[in-house]
Amino acid sequence: MAAKLDCVTCGACCLNPDENRAEGYLWYLEVRDTKLLDKPLLVKKHVVYDPDGVPHLRLDPAGRCVALLGKIGQRVRCTIYELRPKGCRMLEAGEPRCLQARRERGIDK
Numbered sequence: 491m492a493a494k495l496d497c498v499t500c501g502a503c504c505l506n507p508d509e510n511r512a513e514g515y516l517w518y519l520e521v522r523d524t525k526l527l528d529k530p531l532l533v534k535k536h537v538v539y540d541p542d543g544v545p546h547l548r549l550d551p552a553g554r555c556v557a558l559l560g561k562i563g564q565r566v567r568c569t570i571y572e573l574r575p576k577g578c579r580m581l582e583a584g585e586p587r588c589l590q591a592r593r594e595r596g597i598d599k
Contacts, residue, residue: 501566506553
């Protein structure tokens, strides 16, 4: 199934999951194991710190990662792709979290 899915046309996983939003969890994905944190200008634009000082990817008011450009389900790109956090790198097309994100965003009914 993963061969049929194209992350460049999707981007559903780059939004705060419904479960997080329902629980009021504003922090999306921890920024770890990436050189992004070594780039002060990118940190200022793309990273936010939770009350405990843990860095997370910044979300826009709609719950979408600010590093994502384009229209979900049609054509997207990550502006920090080479520096994206480990959590982004670990998600694979077609795995259960991917499919859930696609359903939540109305890409798959």
